[in-house]
Amino acid sequence: MTQPAKRPKRKNPILRTRQPTLPPSVRSRVALGLTAAAARGRLALQVCLDCGAVQYPPQDACRACLSHRLVWRTQDGRGELLTETVLRNAQELYFRERLPWRVGIVRLDAGANAVAYIHAGVSAAPCRVRVEAALDRAGQAALVAVPEYGRPTLSDDPKLREMSCDPRMRKVLVTDGKSALGQAVARALAAAGADLIWIGEAEPWKKDLGLEALRKLPQTAIVSLDVTDGRSVRELAGEIGGKIDIVVNTADFHRTFSIASRRGVETAQQEMDVNYFGLLRLAQEFAPALSGRAADGASSAIAWVNVLSIFALSNYPAHGTYSASKAAAFSLSQALRAELRPSGIRVINLFPGPIDDEWDQLERPPKLSPAAVATAVVEALKGSVEDVYPGDVAQDWLARHLDNPKALERELGQGGQ
Numbered sequence: 001m002t003q004p005a006k007r008p009k010r011k012n013p014i015l016r017t018r019q020p021t022l023p024p025s026v027r028s029r030v031a032l033g034l035t036a037a038a039a040r041g042r043l044a045l046q047v048c049l050d051c052g053a054v055q056y057p058p059q060d061a062c063r064a065c066l067s068h069r070l071v072w073r074t075q076d077g078r079g080e081l082l083t084e085t086v087l088r089n090a091q092e093l094y095f096r097e098r099l100p101w102r103v104g105i106v107r108l109d110a111g112a113n114a115v116a117y118i119h120a121g122v123s124a125a126p127c128r129v130r131v132e133a134a135l136d137r138a139g140q141a142a143l144v145a146v147p148e149y150g151r152p153t154l155s156d157d158p159k160l161r162e163m164s165c166d167p168r169m170r171k172v173l174v175t176d177g178k179s180a181l182g183q184a185v186a187r188a189l190a191a192a193g194a195d196l197i198w199i200g201e202a203e204p205w206k207k208d209l210g211l212e213a214l215r216k217l218p219q220t221a222i223v224s225l226d227v228t229d230g231r232s233v234r235e236l237a238g239e240i241g242g243k244i245d246i247v248v249n250t251a252d253f254h255r256t257f258s259i260a261s262r263r264g265v266e267t268a269q270q271e272m273d274v275n276y277f278g279l280l281r282l283a284q285e286f287a288p289a290l291s292g293r294a295a296d297g298a299s300s301a302i303a304w305v306n307v308l309s310i311f312a313l314s315n316y317p318a319h320g321t322y323s324a325s326k327a328a329a330f331s332l333s334q335a336l337r338a339e340l341r342p343s344g345i346r347v348i349n350l351f352p353g354p355i356d357d358e359w360d361q362l363e364r365p366p367k368l369s370p371a372a373v374a375t376a377v378v379e380a381l382k383g384s385v386e387d388v389y390p391g392d393v394a395q396d397w398l399a400r401h402l403d404n405p406k407a408l409e410r411e412l413g414q415g416g417q
Helices: 032-038 180-191 209-214 230-243 264-275 277-292 317-343 370-382 392-403 405-413
Strands: 044-048 070-074 078-087 101-108 113-118 127-135 141-147 171-174 196-201 220-224 246-249 303-307 346-350
Touching (some): 032 070, 032 127
Parallel strands (some): 171 246
């Protein structure tokens, strides 16, 4: 009886494309209060206004007195790691791929018990720790116990590294290298250990001393990129889109003509073309490439950073059309975040106050230097946040916006800052 012929082995077996996996992302509406604070780099827990009890996990009624009057308050997170365990089995695919996981119960000094991931730098229980709120790969809050003192980073722990977007050894695109801000960001990324930094140049025929200095850095490459030109964006995405780990959008057009000015419409069109449509063109060409690289392991795409403005929260009439363009960009970046979240790519928005440049020169101090904003970009990538408000002015605007947005609108309309 003849044997059936054996099928020849494929010389080049088909490789299946890995899909990004995420931790469970469903949260109750009340639990999203924890995520809202984590997005700004803070640990906030509910506190009962009637009996003062601190709540964890988030809930609709006080665990001590059943009052519904619960408010979110920032906590320092210090406490005692009471006990810990190592999870070696998990039902969720995301955790199964990353076992084992070290978790423990922390008795917070504020009075609540919390379950947290344990940073590799934490000693065996029992010991003192500090609990931080970080955003996981699905964009939801997760509690992490770190050593009580010092400044340990998430990237120091292989298990927690995916909660960070550390630019070290990463390939980054900075969209505009002509501006002082773009140049400062490129230098800060180089100092942070980025492997390769592509720097966009919209007008190569106009020499810029700052950009020429960046050419001398070993990890930089100047590329042609004009965010107002769809063809320019498309060609660059086709050339390097599949290699980029992080996009930092520093493209910005800022003028101070009033709405009533004869140049109001022309100015607004230019601001929208760069600040809003420029972001849209970048997103259409580069976002699919980043999503396609979201499951590449240690070299996966990880983040998109937009440098917006605190003027995006509430219109500042002295910069009326610019504020409107940044508000539009803010709204668009929220859509971009929703589209990139299933791939585990974090969209980080920066809302700096006035920057010390030619278009904010008439604004009263304090103002931010381009280097200070660049530092905030790198710190945001090293941390685990979505929204950053660098500088005293931005922090003040944010507080007033959260407290009473209508009052802030009136104050800005009267010429206040």
